[in-house]
Amino acid sequence: QPVLTQPPSASASLGASVTLTCTLSSGYSNYKVDWYQQRPGKGPRFVMRVGTGGIVGSKGDGIPDRFSVLGSGLNRYLTIKNIQEEDESDYHCGADHGSGSNFVVFGGGTKLTVL
């Protein structure tokens, strides 16, 4: 099963843009990854799924257009434009091998600080 690697922290100024990265381990370049936002003291919230062709399916409820994704090689990216204070969160990526399997893995999460 793949390992998902995320940098532990990232920061961006209010109104700027930031790109968060989730890297799949070697040999898993065809895997899709799900992004989740977790605001301080709250449960996770689905953002969107990304493959090498970009977004898969639709965004989660209430996710603004400022959020977008891209996939390339082993990397899956989440870009947030015009960062707002409410975007300060932990962002987790996850991958599910498929329905009925016993394999779901998450990255360690990236804490995004809005300056």
Place this chain on the structure above:
Amino acid sequence: EVQLVQSGAEVKKPGESLRISCKGSGYSFTSYWISWVRQMPGKGLEWMGRIDPSDSYTNYSPSFQGHVTISADKSISTAYLQWSSLKASDTAMYYCARQSFDWLLNWFDPWGQGTLVTVSS
């Protein structure tokens, strides 16, 4: 509105048993998986396992197999996570989350609000 509502925080002693719950509403409870996810203090997310509420078929992560039991009562749209003998290392926030049976669309959405389990002597 699709919702998963979890039971309240628990404080237990090592060796005690515990069952926490997750009640679904706003959708057909038997048409989706329910998964359980652990988040230890200050750490990331760990998938524990999932259940098909229509027939109680379960998958477990190898890391949690044998340590917890996942069950469901479809008549009341509720899934459960239980321990027979808690350890201090079980202290964590536990989330339930819904997943589609369609693997092309099987992201976790929505999530419950979480149940904090504290195990301390």
